[in-house]
Amino acid sequence: xxxxxxxxxxxxxxxxxxxxxxxxxxxxxxxxxxxxxxxxxxxxxxxxxxxxxxxxxxxxxxxxxxxxxxxxxxxxxxxxxxxxxxxxxxxxxxxxxxxxxxxxxxxxxxxxxxxxxxxxxxxxxxxxxxxxxxxxxxxxxxxxxxxxxxxxxxxxxxxxxxxxxxxxxxxxxxxxxxxxxxxxxxxxxxxxxxxxxxxxxxxxxxxxxxxxxxxxxxxxxxxxxxxxxxxxxxxxxxxxxxxxxxxxxxxxxxxxxxxxxxxxxxxxxxxxxxxxxxxxxxxxxxxxxxxxxxxxxxxxxxxxxxxxxxxxxxxxxxxxx
Numbered sequence: 001x002x003x004x005x006x007x008x009x010x011x012x013x014x015x016x017x018x019x020x021x022x023x024x025x026x027x028x029x030x031x032x033x034x035x036x037x038x039x040x041x042x043x044x045x046x047x048x049x050x051x052x053x054x055x056x057x058x059x060x061x062x063x064x065x066x067x068x069x070x071x072x073x074x075x076x077x078x079x080x081x082x083x084x085x086x087x088x089x090x091x092x093x094x095x096x097x098x099x100x101x102x103x104x105x106x107x108x109x110x111x112x113x114x115x116x117x118x119x120x121x122x123x124x125x126x127x128x129x130x131x132x133x134x135x136x137x138x139x140x141x142x143x144x145x146x147x148x149x150x151x152x153x154x155x156x157x158x159x160x161x162x163x164x165x166x167x168x169x170x171x172x173x174x175x176x177x178x179x180x181x182x183x184x185x186x187x188x189x190x191x192x193x194x195x196x197x198x199x200x201x202x203x204x205x206x207x208x209x210x211x212x213x214x215x216x217x218x219x220x221x222x223x224x225x226x227x228x229x230x231x232x233x234x235x236x237x238x239x240x241x242x243x244x245x246x247x248x249x250x251x252x253x254x255x256x257x258x259x260x261x262x263x264x265x266x267x268x269x270x271x272x273x274x275x276x277x278x279x280x281x282x283x284x285x286x287x288x289x290x291x292x293x294x295x296x297x298x299x300x301x302x303x304x305x306x307x308x309x310x311x312x313x314x315x316x317x318x319x320x321x
């Protein structure tokens with residue numbers, strides 16, 4: 001366990017906008033949870049310090065939003081600490097401090113994160129968490145509104161399941177090194193994740209620009225040099241899949257196996273951190289002539305959180321039998 005998010009379901013009118021953490025949690029017992037409640041109330045989010053660069057907090061917040069939509073709740077509420085306020089309390093009121101955080105003139109580790117996850121400040125709470133000297137016992141009452149909420153009598157049965165796919169139009173341009181190449185990959189992953197895509201698909205041989213440093217070598221040697229980047233790129237794709245909450249089909253890349261054979265390989269990097277490998281079966285004449293590639297031999301379906309998927313590369317689509 002490296003991260004978790006705690007929340008309860010409450011009938012919010014029973015508490016109103018002037019509650020404390022003690023009151024909303026029933027004296028820290030969470031007995032205020034109500035299966036018939038109309039709001040999800042965020043209690044706490046924990047991420048292990050060694051894993052805080054993987055955007056797990058963002059993924060947990062996305063999961064809360066999905067749960068809120070599935071349960072047809074009005075929204076998510078939470079009392080948010082403002083731990084950096086003590087540094088500015090002599091000069092700024094809470095309202096002024098919040099305004100400067102919104103304008104990105106001040107960074108607050110809690111409020112900045114909440115605002116970036118589409119929450120808005122509904123009210124300033126006084127005495128929300130007694131003893132919170134960093135926040136001067138102030139807190140922001142944060143709200144995320146479920147735009148899909150419908151009153152029960154107006155609900156219609158949901159019949160479709162929609163999977164969103166992001167297909168990348170990749171520009172084959174020079175990169176000064178592997179890090180520059182991976183930065184470009186992350187740019188597209190970030191863009192696709194903003195649309196809450198379930199899958200992102202990169203093209204065949206998308207890492208070919210990294211071959212530029214080997215232009216002086218014969219093609220069979222140069223392609224094997226390019227294969228040295230395959231595992232580091234795959235590892236980065238797996239990391240990005242976790243961080244941005246999207247299953248990544250990593251185009252295809254050359255891979256030299258333990259027997260020294262050269263394959264054209266695509267990876268499915270799941271957003272849970274695991275990955276699968278598919279080796280192109282039908283190698284083109286140029287791949288054989290210029291690179292010395294060999295074909296794979298197995299077509300598979302892979303399990304994902306959106307159902308089973310298959311991967312085919314280039315010529316494989318032309319030979320369905």
